[in-house]
Amino acid sequence: MVRLARVLLASAELNFRQRFAFTNKDVLRWFPGHMGKGMKQIQTNLRSVDLVLEVHDARIPASGRNPQFEYSLGGVRPHILVLNKSDLADLTKASAIVSHLKQNEGVTDVLFTNAKDPFCKGMKRLIPTITRLIGESDRHNRSELKEFCVMVIGVPNVGKSSIINSLRNKCLRKSSAAPVGAVAGITRSVGMKIKVSQEPLIYILDSPGILNPRVDDVETGFKLALCSSMLDHLVGIRNIADYLLYFLNKRQCFTYVEKLNLKEPTDSIDFLLVSAAISSGKTVKRRDMATGGYTTVPDLDRAATTFVSMFRSGGFGKFLLDD
Numbered sequence: 001m002v003r004l005a006r007v008l009l010a011s012a013e014l015n016f017r018q019r020f021a022f023t024n025k026d027v028l029r030w031f032p033g034h035m036g037k038g039m040k041q042i043q044t045n046l047r048s049v050d051l052v053l054e055v056h057d058a059r060i061p062a063s064g065r066n067p068q069f070e071y072s073l074g075g076v077r078p079h080i081l082v083l084n085k086s087d088l089a090d091l092t093k094a095s096a097i098v099s100h101l102k103q104n105e106g107v108t109d110v111l112f113t114n115a116k117d118p119f120c121k122g123m124k125r126l127i128p129t130i131t132r133l134i135g136e137s138d139r140h141n142r143s144e145l146k147e148f149c150v151m152v153i154g155v156p157n158v159g160k161s162s163i164i165n166s167l168r169n170k171c172l173r174k175s176s177a178a179p180v181g182a183v184a185g186i187t188r189s190v191g192m193k194i195k196v197s198q199e200p201l202i203y204i205l206d207s208p209g210i211l212n213p214r215v216d217d218v219e220t221g222f223k224l225a226l227c228s229s230m231l232d233h234l235v236g237i238r239n240i241a242d243y244l245l246y247f248l249n250k251r252q253c254f255t256y257v258e259k260l261n262l263k264e265p266t267d268s269i270d271f272l273l274v275s276a277a278i279s280s281g282k283t284v285k286r287r288d289m290a291t292g293g294y295t296t297v298p299d300l301d302r303a304a305t306t307f308v309s310m311f312r313s314g315g316f317g318k319f320l321l322d323d
């Protein structure tokens with residue numbers, strides 16, 4: 001095992017990649033069956049909502065949003081784009097992001113939120129913005145109703161349920177009602193209306209995360225995969241770790257060297273994973289087909305999971321993955 005590590009050490013490249021070349025585009029053709037059903041449910045429920053609250057990850061404001069939302073829902077109801085997980089995002093260019101979204105995507109109302117902090121600026125502005133936009137709209141068939149109904153949509157794992165719970169905890173001092181999980185795909189269907197505010201009376205409908213069925217651009221796919229655990233088993237955690245390494249090197253963020261007990265930066269994901277697995281004692285027993293015995297080898301999947309989790313929890317700092 002140690003010899004293998006030495007060989008990999010010796011072959012570790014020092015010239016970093018200039019682009020992420022990933023040829024197997026098949027891994028980017030994801031669309032679990034329940035998502036097609038979820039999209040139909042969203043469309044069916046649209047008649048009973050006053051506003052659509054689209055939640056996306058603030059680290060990828062320009063990539064990975066599902067264009068189906070725009071085609072199917074766009075313009076039908078007032079819309080707010082909530083860029084959540086702002087605590088993990090580098091928002092030094094927040095105003096440029098807002099201008100980009102306005103000019104290129106026609107999104108006029110953007111809020112940056114941290115669902116874990118109900119008192120952050122974006123969370124505090126959410127209810128007033130919902131109220132204002134619904135007040136300015138004609139509400140179609142719902143104009144007689146006193147209560148407002150909002151539907152939350154977005155790709156998986158961006159914090160849709162967390163935002164609902166956060167609003168409910170803050171405004172009503174009531175316990176969480178929408179299930180939340182670190183693993184994506186927790187919400188499987190459009191659920192019951194959840195009350196989040198008494199004055200004005202606002203209910204929110206949670207919905208399952210729906211991915212864009214086809215992502216042709218490899219980098220967009222990997223940015224999404226890096227932010228959302230939904231795609232770990234579809235894309236492969238080692239492929240995601242490789243993209244992360246490419247990204248950190250490109251941004252010259254070498255904090256991973258110390259955190260993973262490496263000697264120097266590397267562009268080789270195999271070298272990084274073997275070294276990290278050895279130094280943290282992550283090993284696995286493998287059956288040797290020739291001898292029938294077992295050998296202990298570095299557990300590369302566990303090392304990759306740790307590396308990617310560090311990024312997802314902000315361990316390497318705050319980032320904007322979009323250029």
Ligand SMILES: Nc1nc2c(ncn2[C@@H]2O[C@H](COP(=O)(O)OP(=O)(O)OP(=O)(O)O)[C@@H](O)[C@H]2O)c(=O)[nH]1
Binds near residue numbers: 087163181
């Ligand atoms: N750091 C941070 N983590 C968040 C934030 N919002 C949600 N999370 C975490 O992100 C994970 C996913 O949150 P959920 O609320 O379940 O996301 P979702 O979009 O409803 O997920 P699906 O049901 O899979 O579509 C959980 O581990 C949350 O604790 C945030 O603003 N900041």
